[in-house]
Amino acid sequence: MKSGFVVPTDLDPIERHPKAVGPGERMRMHNHMCYGCGEDSPNGLHLEIYAGEGFTIRASMEVEPHFEGGPGVLHGGILTTAFDDVMGMAPLLVGPSAVTVHLEVDFLRPIPVGSTLELSATLLGRQRRKLYTEGVAHIGDPDQPVAVAHAIFVSINAREHFAEHLDKSQISDEYKQRLSRP
Numbered sequence: 001m002k003s004g005f006v007v008p009t010d011l012d013p014i015e016r017h018p019k020a021v022g023p024g025e026r027m028r029m030h031n032h033m034c035y036g037c038g039e040d041s042p043n044g045l046h047l048e049i050y051a052g053e054g055f056t057i058r059a060s061m062e063v064e065p066h067f068e069g070g071p072g073v074l075h076g077g078i079l080t081t082a083f084d085d086v087m088g089m090a091p092l093l094v095g096p097s098a099v100t101v102h103l104e105v106d107f108l109r110p111i112p113v114g115s116t117l118e119l120s121a122t123l124l125g126r127q128r129r130k131l132y133t134e135g136v137a138h139i140g141d142p143d144q145p146v147a148v149a150h151a152i153f154v155s156i157n158a159r160e161h162f163a164e165h166l167d168k169s170q171i172s173d174e175y176k177q178r179l180s181r182p
């Protein structure tokens with residue numbers, strides 16, 4: 001496996017945020033129109049994402065026929081989207097809203113349509129605003145991953161980061177209200 005992803009050795013200490021959801025609980029939806037996890041996204045993946053122990057996250061995804069890429073198998077871009085969303089929840093265990101700046105996926109085995117894909121993510125560490133994460137996907141045997149991903153998220157001030165494009169959201173009024181709260 002080749003990867004340009006390197007976790008720095010001089011990481012900042014991390015601890016679970018006191019307000020983070022507990023192990024086994026569903027992660028709070030950051031945007032109910034999100035293509036990955038939003039329950040109201042018309043064509044989205046509708047991922048239900050749960051906090052695990054420590055700095056881990058998990059989710060399951062049914063590989064629907066309309067997720068097909070190659071004949072009978074999951075499209076690689078859909079898998080990448082799922083990783084982005086599941087791994088993107090890991091920073092919320094320690095506090096900050098964060099967005100993806102780098103995401104790489106190693107596709108190890110084809111993933112058949114009709115299977116249940118188990119996704120997990122681990123926050124490996126933090127260096128200043130950068131949050132390093134690893135994701136693993138398997139079907140059936142957890143010791144036989146079908147894909148592995150590595151990503152860096154960078155913490156943001158959500159109010160400032162999304163301000164310019166808020167009007168384009170399908171739920172801009174709701175978001176404007178949410179982000180205006182002190």
Ligand SMILES: CCCCCCCCCC(=O)SCCNC(=O)CCNC(=O)[C@H](O)C(C)(C)COP(=O)(O)OP(=O)(O)OC[C@H]1O[C@@H](n2cnc3c(N)ncnc32)[C@H](O)[C@@H]1OP(=O)(O)O
Nearest residue numbers: 030084085088089097098099100101102128129130152154
């Ligand atoms: C809100 C809650 C979300 C919860 C889950 C969401 C799941 C879905 C997640 C997504 O899909 S987010 C959508 C895709 N991502 C974006 O649209 C982000 C676009 N990028 C940006 O807007 C800017 O790059 C960003 C605001 C994130 C950072 O710009 P800044 O000017 O604030 O920071 P800067 O460029 O100085 O980078 C901060 C650190 O990150 C590092 N960095 C930036 N880009 C990098 C990169 N591509 N690879 C590696 N490191 C990177 C950078 O070197 C630096 O490291 P150091 O602390 O060591 O100086």
